[in-house]
Amino acid sequence: MSGQILGDRYEVERQIGKQTGRWTLLARDLISDEQVVLKLLFLDEQLEADDLKLFEREVEILKSLSHPSIPRYLGYFEHQLPNDKALVLIQTYVEGKSLEQCLQQRRTFTEVETKQLARALLNILMYLHGRQPAILHRDIKPSNILLANRRAYLVDFGSVKTIRGKEETSSFTVVGTYGYMPPEQFSGRVLPASDLFSLGATLITLIAGNHPSSLPHRGTRIDFSQLPNLSPEYADWLAWLTEPNLEHRVKSAQEALQALEQGRPTIPSPVEKPPDTKISLIKDANSLEVLIPALLGHTNLKIDRQQISLSSKRLGFQSNVQAAPRHRISRLEYRKFPEGSFPDNNESQIVIWAGTESYDLGNNLSPPELDWLAYELSTWLKLPIS
Template identity: 70%
Template sequence: MAGQILGDRYEVERQIGKQTGRWTLLARDLKTQERVVIKLLFLDDALEWDDLKLFEREVEILKALSHPSIPRYLGFFEHQLPNDKALALIQTYVPGKSLEQCLQEQRLFTEAETKQLAKALLNILIYLHGQQPPIVHRDIKPSNILLANRQVYLVDFGSVKSLTSTGDTSAFTVVGTYGYMPPEQFSGRAIPASDLYSLGATLTAMLAGAHPSSLPHKGTKLDFEKIANLSPAYADWLGWLTNPNLEQRVRSAQEALAALEQGGRRSPMIAPIAKPTETKISLTQDATRLEIFMPSLLGQAHLHIDQQQISLSQKRLGFQTGRPLTAPRKQISRLEYRKVGSAQNNAEPYLALWAGTQEYELKSYPPLTVPETDWLAYELSIWLKLPIQ
């Protein structure tokens, strides 16, 4: 197809990928003279319904995304063929080298290099999983990660899934790549922790220079002692990501990044702590904002943290009373948790954030219970990437 003009403006240079019923082309935009990537889906008799559904989903999700490490959506059109039609998705072109190419060149990555990869990819996943509803990539692997201009890119959203607001994580289409897929994905289930398993498997492949399925295992788990010369903390962290048991796997990209930045070791408070069933405290969060509402004598105490500031205020009947206590987000330096009192059973829990010299104590009425305080301390520690003192 080299030299062919698609959509009256895109001149095909070469084919860069081919699957049954799908082609990926490198082309030049004749209006801007910039290179673009064109994904073609052929609407012929061999087209499967699932392929069309995934293609249309990729188009809709890419339209809504805006991240410097994700190819940008540029357009969509139908292309007429001699006997049929094809759908065309246009994206920005990233002129980089994939991690798969690095594997084929037998390049081994060091522990330090894979940690840098992990941090970059976890920040991308924090963005995707923080969308409303969350977006799960479902096919993280070396060929879908590019290195270009000293930056890491996550590409190919052909398997992407947007989780419904009802929390449904099932899917009728099983997608992913063997060796990089967690067990739950084989049955069509995909959640944010599924992407974290795939990330861990990808990092392991780069360390060992081999496909994860060919590496030594202890039962169903990867045996990191035989895979590479890793620090115990980092091997433990990778094992956490690639745990086949979903209940024992890291649950969020924020949590994984916080542990990695603390050296890769999981402190006792990193272990997931569930929200107490009887609590009247409300906590909501995404990648850019965290809010906690607690009952108080005046109505509600409201802690709000975003990328710019932290504020603590009182609300009655939904309206703010008095001036909120505020400080720049960058001044948050300490998360303090202790039990006040001599008897452990009667001790009253104390939980506070410090921004500079300003204390933001979390108080409620009735007073916080120990399970509530444990839960809030855990959530704040993970989201803020702060150790609990």
């Protein structure tokens, strides 16, 4: 197709990629004289309904994104073919080398290099997952990460998905790449932690020089224990990202980045309820409720399968009601102060983060009460204390 003009404006220079019913072309904009990427979806008898849905979703989501490490949406048009037609997505061209190309050239990456990549990609995921609704890439792998201009770029949003509220389980097409997909994605379930698994598998691939499908496994877990020159702390962090059990995997890109920089937080040792506390805590497998007495009232924390809520009542009047979807809970923070020092009365010592919202507890509680409450929340939420 070299030299062909599409959309009366874009001169094709070469083919970048080809899949059944899809072409990706490098072209030159005859008006701006800049290179662009054209992604074509052929509307023929072989077109699957899911392919059209994914293509249209990619167009709509790219329109809404503005990030220096994500190709920018430029436009969209229909191109008439002799017998059929094609839908064409136009986006900016990033002139760089994919991590897959680096692997094909027998290049492996050091721990320091993959940590730098991890920081860059986690910041991109924080942007995507922090959107409303959250945007999940669902196909993070070496061929979809480019290195250019001293920057890492995340490309190919053809598998992208948005989620609202509780994660969806079976209402969409299963997409992704074997070896980089977490177990839950095979059954049609996806959430931010799924992208983190794919990122972890990608980083392991760069260090090992082989794709996950070629690496040894212990059950469903990637076994990279024999990789040389890998610090125990970093190996533990990678294992956390690629944990097959969703309940034990890191929950958010923000939490993963913090652990990469400061070390992975640990689950506390068991703490007994202080005998003299007036705090009421009721829990079962589905819900947890904490009632903290306060001057002329109380603070009430409730968490169930659907949401987290925090409210205060003073002199019989309810105020300061907060609520957020349960799935957004990503981090549990316990701010301990040195013995003999005291925080400001308004400074909360236990904070539950749900996205960018903080649910603050622990004002004016004793150290034993704080230790016990932090332990109970950590074990019930299955979140480490940071």
